[in-house]
Structures are given as structure tokens and as C-alpha cells.
Amino acid sequence: MKQEEIITAAEQWMQSHFEKEKTGHDWAHVKRVWHLSKHLQSKEGGDLFSIELAALFHDYNDHKLTKDPLQATETIINWMIAEAIPPNTINKIIRIIQAVSFKNGKNPIKAITIEEKIVQDADRLDAIGAIGIARTFTYGGAHHREIANITHPENTTLQHFYDKLLLIQNQLKTTAARELATEKQKIMQDFIQALEKELKI
Template sequence: MSIVEETKGLIREKFYGEGSGHDWEHIRRVYQTSLQLLERERDPGVNKEVVELAALLHDIDDWKFNGGDDAAGPEAAGRWLKSRHIGEQMIDHVCRIISRLSFKGAGVPTPMQTLEGKIVQDADRLDAIGAVGIARAFAYGGFKKRAMFDPNILPQMHHSAEEYKQKQSTTVNHFFEKLFLLKDRMNTEAGKALAEERQQFMILYLNQFFEESGEQDSWHAQKLRMFKK
């Protein structure tokens, strides 16, 4: 059995049925989207196996579930790959991608140095927006016992990773603090095109949300109009 298939089995078993929106289905989608972006990039120099392993292992020990430790994920991924006797160069590449993958606040750049990393980062961010992204946002908000919406609580544009981790907000604020920002942080042309479509769907959704809740004149509804084409 290949290391990719072994890793699929490990991650499927670990995350199947997880309830915060970071389940096996999320990881499977990131894996599939990574392969789609890889195909559209058509760069013969890209290491497909690195892309596959980074996509499968990117949430193996995410900081959101381990008390905020950024190093835990790359370390867990490294231990798994070492146990399967993978070469140090590949392990280092996969772990560097995982360590730099996550969004860490509006004011915190998270650039990727390799095309493999850019592809996986785009795939992960694409799963955070659009219809699936909306579902995941509310699933995670419920998991964290966050209010869905409060017109008196405004979004915050976090300037550090620590601030982003520590501040609690509403799920609707999460759209303004993160999800609407991802479109302009895509790395690949294919990722940018897909993100544009998903951005427009989120705008339509929140517009309907504000109409149904009678909050068309709230700060949030007014801010939303700035994102419309």
C-alpha cells in the first residue's frame, strides 16, 4: 500500500464523524480540490505526492483543538511520515506547508514558498467559502458555542496570530474577519476563479440572512454592500 493510501486510512479513521466542520469529508474535499488545482497548473516540476500528503495531513493536530499550539500539527505529521520511512526532504516540505497553511488574522500574511504549498493552501481556503464554507462556519460556531449573530458586536481585523486565536466573536462576524478576505489571498489562477464564484454565493446568502432577520440597516448589512459587484 502506498504512503498516500496509508495516510488516507489514518486520517479517515481519526476524523470520521467529527462535528466541528473539520471532519474526514473536509479533508477529503481539500485533497480532491488540491488534485484538481494541480492538474490545472500543469507544472511538471510539482511533486504530486507532497501535495497529496500535505492535503491529507493538514489538520492532523490543528491549533484550534489543541490549546493553540501551532507546532503540534507539523510535529504530528512528521512523526507519522517518519514512522513510514519517508525521506527527510519530503517530510520537511510537507511539514513546512502544514505550518504555514492556516489563516492567522486579517493583518497576518501567510505566504507559501512552493507551488505545492500554494495549491494546498488554496484548496483548504476554498473549502472555507461558498455553500460548504457557510455550513462549516455555522458548524464550527455551534461547536464553540458562539452566537450566530449580534448586530451590536462588530468584526475585528486581528493584527496578530495570538489576537486572532484569543478573540471570541459571532459566526456572522467570521465572514467579515476571514471568509470574505480569502478570495484576494488565493495563489493560483484556478483558485482565484473558484473563489470569486463562492464569494458571490456568500454575499447572496448573508444578504438574505439580514433580510430575514430584519437587520438590513445594521452595520453588517451596510458593510456587505461594499463586497457586491
């Protein structure tokens, strides 16, 4: 099967898999990360085929979305084997996916190759800006988080901006991603300032 056909098959599989996801890690998110990854690759280089598949698969085995991440990873590997993707490419794609996860900033697998940096950056770009704000409140609502709490700010949606989202801009690995993040950062900062003013925090 040609690479273009494999990408199309992966797209259809992920669209079907994530169509009922309601936490902000839905097909629309996966699709945006996929398209952002292609954009970053056009600026930064890297193996486009590995980047596309890793972007499409990056949330399939996420611990927040599946009860058995190891089994989910095995499913991805078996799918790629069935598509006759070479073992070295499969290993490369799996490591890209593993490097994407934030894990509260403690992911032991660091993004080293340009492919790993691109997909990680694409995923993090979709966590900030206007779409990041929308996704954050979608996720918070799905997990019954308060918007804010003056007395106990921990585990609120507002605190999540300070704990993670406002830090992302300085953690991006590629020049192209950092350029895209500038406006997104300002959108978040302006929103938080307005929100805190209205909440009188």
C-alpha cells in the same frame, strides 16, 4: 512502500482520526481539501506526492483541534519517517502544512512554493461558498456563537464572514483557485444579503 500505498495509508489514518470531529474540520473537509489540491495540481503543477500528503495532514496539528500542536507535528514526522519518506520531502511537507494556517491573517510562514500555494488555496476554497457557509455555522454552533448581534457583532458567526471569509477570494494564490472562487463568492454574498434582510440588520 510505493507512494500510492503511502497515500492510502495516510488517508485511512486521517479518516480514523477525524471521524468524530464535529466542528467542520472533519474527515469530509480533509477529503475535500485533498481532492481540491489534486485538482489544482493538475492545473498548476507541483510535486503531487507532497501536495497529497500535506493536504491529508493539514489539520492534524491545527491549534484549534489539538492541545499540543508541536507534539502532533512530531507524530506526523515520525509517521513519515516510518514510511521511509526522504528527510527533504518530510521537511517540504511540514512547511506546506505550516503555510496553510490562517492564524487571523498573521501566519508568519507564507506560502511561497507552488505546493504551499496549492494546499493553502484548497483549504481556503473549502471555507467559502455553500460548503463554507455550512461549515461556518457548524463551527459557530460548536463554540456557542450567536448567529448575529446588532449591539455586539464581534465573535458572532455573521461577523466571521466579514472578518475572514469574504476576504479569501482576493487572497488566493493560484489562477485555478481564483476561477473556482468566483461562484463561491457570489453564493456567500447573496446568502449574507438575504440573512441580513431577514434579521433586519
